[in-house]
Amino acid sequence: xxxxxxxxxxxxxxxxxLDGKGxxxxxxxxxxxxxxxxxxxxxxxxxxxRCLLLYPxxxxxxIEKELIKLSGFDPRLRSLQRALVGHATDLEMDSNGRxxxxxxxxxxxxxxxxxxxxxxxxxxxxxxxxRWNEQTEQWIDSKGDNEIPDELxxxxx
Numbered sequence: 618x619x620x621x622x623x624x625x626x627x628x629x630x631x632x633x634x635l636d637g638k639g640x641x642x643x644x645x646x647x648x649x650x651x652x653x654x655x656x657x658x659x660x661x662x663x664x665x666x667r668c669l670l671l672y673p674x675x676x677x678x679x680i681e682k683e684l685i686k687l688s689g690f691d692p693r694l695r696s697l698q699r700a701l702v703g704h705a706t707d708l709e710m711d712s713n714g715r716x717x718x719x720x721x722x723x724x725x726x727x728x729x730x731x732x733x734x735x736x737x738x739x740x741x742x743x744x745x746x747x748r749w750n751e752q753t754e755q756w757i758d759s760k761g762d763n764e765i766p767d768e769l770x771x772x773x774x
Contacts, residue, residue, distance in 0.1 A: 626736070626738045626739065627647060627650075627736035627737065627738060627739070627740070627741055628736040628737075628738070629646075629735075629736045630733060630734070630735050630736075631644045631733065631734040631735075632731065632732075632733055632746065633731075633732050633733070633734055634730055634731060634732070635718070635723070635728060635729070635730055635731075635732055638717065639717055639718050639719070639720060639723055640715045640716060640717045640718070641715065641716050641718060641732060641734070641743075642713070642714050642715050642716075643710055643714040643715070643716060643734075644714075644734065645714065647736075648710070648714050651673060651710060654673045654675065655673035655674040655675055655676075656674075657709055657710035657711075658673070658674040658707065658708075658709055658710075659671055659672060659673055659674060659677075659707075659708045659709070659710065659716065660672045660674055660677035660705050660706065660707055660708065661705070661706050661708055661716075661718065661719075661722055661743070662677075662700075662701050662702075662704045662705040662706070662722075663700055663701070663704045663722065663725050663726070664742065665700075666752070667725065667726055667727060667748065668726050668742050668743060668744045668745075668748070668749075669718070669722055669725075669726045669728075669742070669743040669744075670740055670741070670742060670743075671708075671716075671734075671740060671741040671742070671743055672739070672740045672741075673739075673740075674707075676739050676740060677705065680701075681702060681705065684697070684698050684701055684702055685698070685702065704721075704722065704725070706719055706722060718743070726743065726744070726745060726748075727745050727748060728743070728744075728745045729745060731745070731746035731747075732744060732745060732746055733745075733746050733749040735749070
């Protein structure tokens, strides 16, 4: 198994469909990398924005170790641990590139038939298509967020 830094990062937006069993088909362009990186073993969990996060297993294991180390005495950290680790679900991509998204995760993310897979470097986000389109419009139209965060000031786009 390779390391994620040895291969290209995940990027781009792909419109996908869920079948009647709640399965999605991973776009072909990601399959070989996922086979190399994690032997088709992934982990899905919830995100605060009502989408799902989808990690190659080694990347999830790295994050999970960091989450577990956080202090359980801080209620905010404890809530984060509960949400992310508690909802983490192992998934295996089959030989046809399909992943079965469990009903509780699909329900949380309000996923119906049409979904969107968004590459985010070391992971993916999965969104209900309508919710993705709404969020994208909000991000583009956002008037109150014109201030550029300090972390991005030196970045030239």
